[in-house]
Amino acid sequence: MSKVVLITGGSSGIGKAIGEYLSSKGYKVYGTSRNPDRIKEKFNFPIVALDVTKPESIDKAISEIVALEGHIDVLVNNAGIGITGPVEETPTDEIRNAFETNFYGPIHVMKSVLPYMRKQGSGKIINITSIAGYMGLPYRGIYSATKAALEITTEAFRMETRQFGIEMTNIAPGDFATNIVAGRYHAPVLANSPYKDAYGRTLAMMNEHVDAGENPVKMAKAVCKIIETTNPKIHYKVGAPLQKFSIVLKRILPDKMYERMLLNHYKLK
Incomplete structure (x- = not known):
């Protein structure tokens, strides 16, 4: 019996790459999108409606998948x-929206899928x-901050759920060539802002890094490997060697x- 995999945000970027790769490996994949009716391209796996900022939307999508398949084995x-x-110039509403999507959203999805996984005595959650x-x-x-919050919460959550046969892990990507820039909220570079020059340069550098990022298939292969691993690690990192090494430097260098290394990298005073 094929494992059933639910991938939130599965209609583009990394999520789409994961869905396509897992489908090619024989997994039964369901991707999600807030507005699947607006998607014109064809997928080799179904896309269901799910908005991670709306718990009722999450519950509905998951219950429908369970009704069709009888189980969900993996949540990505x-x-x-x-x-x-x-930070000073980022609207508070946009800050809240980022946390609603990147932190509270994944927590809501985990809360919704856990009763099914607990009942079946197994499951794997990859954040x-x-x-x-x-x-x-x-x-x-x-x-x-949103991603750090999810990393730390997963550390606690996995210890709470392991008694039910559920495995939970994080996988942290670096820069990948996706359409994240198009959907990203950019605080405007204001003409009278004291941050104008520094922010403008940094924003251009960030966009260049995404454009020159790695193929999302690399992430898809990493996710597949985690799914097929018994007792996965707590943290995985996937990205360019320098990006992964920056985490090591953070751990060993004085604050x-x-x-100063970051300031030099971004050409900031």
């Missing part, structure tokens, strides 16, 4: 949004976080030395 919490800008969640990055502080 992938849905998320980007957000950039000086897609970010290497940015391991450090406070200038002009990406809110995004870093101010690491901060």
